[in-house]
Amino acid sequence: MNMPAKNSVWVWAEQYQKLNAVSLALVGKAVELGQQLGGAEVSAVLAGAGAAGLAKELIDCGASKVFVAEDVSMFDTEGCASLMTGLVRTHRPEIVLWGATSLGRETAARVAARLGTGLTAHCIDLHIAKIDGQDHLVMSVAGWGGNLLLKIVCPERKPQMATVKPGIFQPPPRQPRHGEVIPVEAASGPARYEILAATEEPEEATSLERAAVVVAGGWGLNDLAGFALVEELAKVMNGSVAGTRPAVDAGWIPANRMVGQSGKTVAPRFLVTLGVSGAPQFATGALNAGFILAIDKNPAAPIFEMADLGIVGDLREVLPRLIEELRK
Numbered sequence: 001m002n003m004p005a006k007n008s009v010w011v012w013a014e015q016y017q018k019l020n021a022v023s024l025a026l027v028g029k030a031v032e033l034g035q036q037l038g039g040a041e042v043s044a045v046l047a048g049a050g051a052a053g054l055a056k057e058l059i060d061c062g063a064s065k066v067f068v069a070e071d072v073s074m075f076d077t078e079g080c081a082s083l084m085t086g087l088v089r090t091h092r093p094e095i096v097l098w099g100a101t102s103l104g105r106e107t108a109a110r111v112a113a114r115l116g117t118g119l120t121a122h123c124i125d126l127h128i129a130k131i132d133g134q135d136h137l138v139m140s141v142a143g144w145g146g147n148l149l150l151k152i153v154c155p156e157r158k159p160q161m162a163t164v165k166p167g168i169f170q171p172p173p174r175q176p177r178h179g180e181v182i183p184v185e186a187a188s189g190p191a192r193y194e195i196l197a198a199t200e201e202p203e204e205a206t207s208l209e210r211a212a213v214v215v216a217g218g219w220g221l222n223d224l225a226g227f228a229l230v231e232e233l234a235k236v237m238n239g240s241v242a243g244t245r246p247a248v249d250a251g252w253i254p255a256n257r258m259v260g261q262s263g264k265t266v267a268p269r270f271l272v273t274l275g276v277s278g279a280p281q282f283a284t285g286a287l288n289a290g291f292i293l294a295i296d297k298n299p300a301a302p303i304f305e306m307a308d309l310g311i312v313g314d315l316r317e318v319l320p321r322l323i324e325e326l327r328k
């Protein structure tokens with residue numbers, strides 16, 4: 001899409017009975033970007049049954065307008081894409097932000113293709129910068145296998161669009177505000193598929209991003225029996241278990257527990273890594289961790305560069321003793 005854009009920043013908001021934290025965080029980020037653009041208005045688009053009742057929370061986070069389509073299911077990404085494509089064509093926002101959730105990623109990609117604009121996926125930072133006298137959204141991603149931080153702009157096509165993984169930005173404080181709730185209708189006919197049921201993931205599988213304590217195990221745990229010690233330590237510390245890609249690939253831990261570029265972004269107050277080398281693709285998912293304790297037998301492992309406290313040693317010796325001491 002190449003039409004002149006109006007000065008507004010939009011967020012595709014997701015909900016399933018309650019608003020997704022990444023959508024609230026993106027509204028907060030949109031407000032910041034709007035200020036950097038010299039006062040651009042922030043709008044959110046919300047679909048699904050019961051959406052109207054959730055609009056006020058988006059307004060209290062900083063949205064001036066919330067477009068609500070109650071007759072479009074959040075799970076109908078085709079219907080959501082038609083809705084959003086129509087709204088963007090009509091209102092021409094400068095920027096559109098999406099949570100990099102499975103639904104958000106699918107919907108955003110469809111909308112980008114229909115509008116003929118770019119979409120930068122899995123951003124870890126967003127800001128406005130002047131380039132050749134024009135304001136541009138600078139979208140930072142971990143690129144080239146995670147070894148470099150790439151800054152991407154979309155100078156020719158509009159809107160500028162980015163997805164951001166949950167946990168990268170925090171939801172802003174709510175303040176009672178006034179805003180406009182605008183009902184809108186589905187932009188397409190009946191979907192080519194039928195949604196029979198929606199099943200929520202058990203809380204245990206979704207709580208990693210919000211956990212205050214995370215214990216992450218890597219390839220250095222050696223085998224499933226070794227990985228059981230990670231679970232034991234997490235239990236003693238009242239924390240959540242996570243793992244690296246090799247730990248997931250070996251079947252020691254489910255894929256929804258993977259931290260990193262292709263996994264979850266965690267922001268615990270306390271992160272313990274066990275036999276994790278600290279590859280950039282893992283580290284990207286733990287940049288917002290508070291205190292990091294790393295245990296690894298290789299003193300040159302990159303994980304020690306990001307750790308606040310490091311123990312160089314063999315996990316088979318260190319871990320049982322650590323668990324024993326903590327139990328006491």
Ligand SMILES: Cc1cc2nc3c(=O)[nH]c(=O)nc-3n(C[C@H](O)[C@H](O)[C@H](O)COP(=O)(O)OP(=O)(O)OC[C@H]3O[C@@H](n4cnc5c(N)ncnc54)[C@H](O)[C@@H]3O)c2cc1C
Nearest residue numbers: 218219220244245260261262263275276277281297298315
């Ligand atoms: C496009 C792409 C995306 C990726 N996305 C992700 C991602 O999201 N998340 C992710 O984790 N990875 C991801 N990876 C893989 C990533 O590059 C690394 O290979 C991975 O993070 C390494 O995992 P690890 O630290 O468990 O294993 P290793 O790098 O093999 O490290 C094992 C560590 O254990 C230590 N160790 C071994 N034995 C012991 C012992 N007995 N006691 C103490 N320490 C011991 C070693 O010294 C070493 O530091 C991705 C890769 C690519 C190319």
